[in-house]
Amino acid sequence: MDTDSSQPPRKDAYAALRFPEFRAYLIMRFFLTFGYQIQAVVIGWYIYHLTKDPLSLGMIGLSEAIPAIGIALYGGYVADKSEKTGLLKIIIGGMFTCSAILYLITLPALTAKLGAGHIVGIVYVMIFCIGICRGFMGPATFSIMAQVVPREHYPNSSTWNSTGYQVASIAGPAAGGLIYAYGGVSLTFLIILVFMIAAFSCLFFLRKMPPQFVPRENIFQNLSVGIKFVFSNRMMLGAMSLDMFSVFFGGAVALIPVIASEVLHVGAEQFGLMRAAPAVGAVITMLIMARHSPMNKPWRNLLIAVTGFGVSIICYGLSTSFYLTLIFLFFEGVFDSVSVVIRSTIMQLLTPDDMRGRVSAVNSMFIGSSNEIGAFESGLTAKLMGTVPAVIFGGTMTLIVVSLTYLKTKALVPLGLKEIHEK
Numbered sequence: 001m002d003t004d005s006s007q008p009p010r011k012d013a014y015a016a017l018r019f020p021e022f023r024a025y026l027i028m029r030f031f032l033t034f035g036y037q038i039q040a041v042v043i044g045w046y047i048y049h050l051t052k053d054p055l056s057l058g059m060i061g062l063s064e065a066i067p068a069i070g071i072a073l074y075g076g077y078v079a080d081k082s083e084k085t086g087l088l089k090i091i092i093g094g095m096f097t098c099s100a101i102l103y104l105i106t107l108p109a110l111t112a113k114l115g116a117g118h119i120v121g122i123v124y125v126m127i128f129c130i131g132i133c134r135g136f137m138g139p140a141t142f143s144i145m146a147q148v149v150p151r152e153h154y155p156n157s158s159t160w161n162s163t164g165y166q167v168a169s170i171a172g173p174a175a176g177g178l179i180y181a182y183g184g185v186s187l188t189f190l191i192i193l194v195f196m197i198a199a200f201s202c203l204f205f206l207r208k209m210p211p212q213f214v215p216r217e218n219i220f221q222n223l224s225v226g227i228k229f230v231f232s233n234r235m236m237l238g239a240m241s242l243d244m245f246s247v248f249f250g251g252a253v254a255l256i257p258v259i260a261s262e263v264l265h266v267g268a269e270q271f272g273l274m275r276a277a278p279a280v281g282a283v284i285t286m287l288i289m290a291r292h293s294p295m296n297k298p299w300r301n302l303l304i305a306v307t308g309f310g311v312s313i314i315c316y317g318l319s320t321s322f323y324l325t326l327i328f329l330f331f332e333g334v335f336d337s338v339s340v341v342i343r344s345t346i347m348q349l350l351t352p353d354d355m356r357g358r359v360s361a362v363n364s365m366f367i368g369s370s371n372e373i374g375a376f377e378s379g380l381t382a383k384l385m386g387t388v389p390a391v392i393f394g395g396t397m398t399l400i401v402v403s404l405t406y407l408k409t410k411a412l413v414p415l416g417l418k419e420i421h422e423k
Contacts (some may be wrong), residue, residue: 009277013290018158021148021206028202029141030164033196037172039099041275042180042188043123045268046106048257050116054387057254058379064125064131071135073227079139080355081203084147084209088140094133096196098126100135103189146348147209154348155293162340163286169279177272210354229351230359235412239302239343244407246306246339249397253278253332257386259330264322278333282370285337294338295345302342303402308335310398317391 016022040374047056079087104110107124114122149157179188230236260271294301305407312332319325351359381390 005410013156015153016149016160019149019153020161022145022157024202024205025141025144025148026160026164028199028206029161030168031195031199031202032095033165033168034172034175035099035192035199036095037169038176038179038188038195038253039101039102039192041173041176041272042185042192043127044254044257045177045180045271046239047123047183048261050120054255054382055379056120056257056387057257058383059124059252061379063127064134067128067131068134071132075136076139076359078136079143082140082213083139083211084144085203085206087136087206088144089203091133091137091140092196092200092203095130095137096193096200097338098129098133099189099192099196103186103193106185136389140360142347144206144209146351147399151349154187155295155345158344159286159290159293159341162344163283164276167279167283169276169282171276173275173279177268177270177275178356181268181272229355233350235299235415236346238285238299238405238409238412239346242302242306242402243339243343245401246309249274249394249401253329255382255387255391256380258385259316259325259391263385264325266322270322274326274329277329278336281330281333282337282340283333285334286341289341291340296416297414298346299409299415300343300378302339303406303413304406305335305338305342307399309339310395310402311320313395313398314392315395317388317395358388 011017017026043055045059047060048054050056105114105119145157145161146154175191176188179191223393228238238388255275257271260266260274264270266274296304309332312328312335316325316328316332319328346360378390378394381393384390385393
């Protein structure tokens with residue numbers, strides 16, 4: 001791997017940031033995430049404004065999750081056998097095209113011609129196409145990150161990578177809510193396109209990264225290797241499973257447009273703040289974790305974090321105060337960020353270089369689309385039992401999952417970072 005010849009100190013909290021390619025990667029992911037988060041806010045608020053149906057919010061998640069899961073394994077295979085930087089250019093180009101179409105259909109002239117029903121249908125189709133892009137995006141970015149920093153700095157790079165994501169997740173929803181409120185939906189999509197162009201430009205600061213895997217067997221045998229590897233590693237499989245079920249049942253954040261409108265009776269500006277609150281908590285926690293790693297007892301800390309996540313979801317569902325809701329959403333982000341760093345560090349450390357795309361694809365099937373499927377679960381339960389009961393149900397199920405996981409994995413609780421390779 002071609003990296004800076006000067007090696008940063010091991011205890012340096014900014015170690016990964018001292019590598020130019022990692023900085024370019026981080027900025028690219030920030031711009032892309034920022035635009036994506038604005039888009040998520042706008043689409044959720046816009047669709048609910050058109051339909052007034054909480055299930056329509058769940059359908060947004062399902063429209064993206066189905067292709068993302070369906071293509072994930074093949075996306076990992078392609079990422080492993082392809083030149084990574086060029087592949088990412090194609091992926092971001094595809095996402096840009098989808099967002100450009102969303103921009104066009106929200107222009108007043110087209111909106112009047114199409115009507116609400118056709119607009120909603122086109123939005124779902126574009127989300128489906130974005131889901132296809134995401135199926136390739138996760139494995140490609142996971143593979144690139146492992147090639148722009150040395151192995152000994154993986155925990156630090158995972159922390160900064162997650163921090164950049166969460167900072168964008170703070171600014172994106174807040175900016176999306178404000179721009180939508182004061183500039184309208186078309187201007188918001190235009191700004192999304194600008195940030196996608198900025199993300200694409202950052203890729204020119206990354207060298208070409210040739211494949212480290214040359215397929216010798218047929219595609220199905222190659223895909224099965226990644227699945228077998230994950231299922232043979234107890235720590236990796238456990239972390240993915242726990243995160244998947246907790247996010248699935250904790251997907252009540254997707255109901256924020258309903259909570260904001262029907263329970264708290266606030267507008268688009270406050271909605272943007274609610275969407276940003278979890279990311280604020282996550283960023284503060286990430287900055288702390290850059291100096292104080294949670295990897296001393298990763299499994300114990302993961303169980304504690306998911307428990308806190310479930311409790312925060314329940315409190316968020318019970319709250320009738322806007323400011324208390326912000327606090328509970330803040331702590332949801334705090335606990336979720338600990339889980340993200342632990343899981344991503346375990347994956348980076350345990351995955352061989354020639355399998356990163358396929359293992360990331362399996363992770364995407366477990367985690368990457370569980371947010372969207374969780375959004376569908378929350379939308380469906382809200383439709384059946386009401387919004388507040390649906391949120392409380394989701395948080396309660398998260399606590400049940402973490403309790404069962406603890407009973408099944410007690411042996412992993414005392415393990416330190418150096419011992420996870422053996423488990």
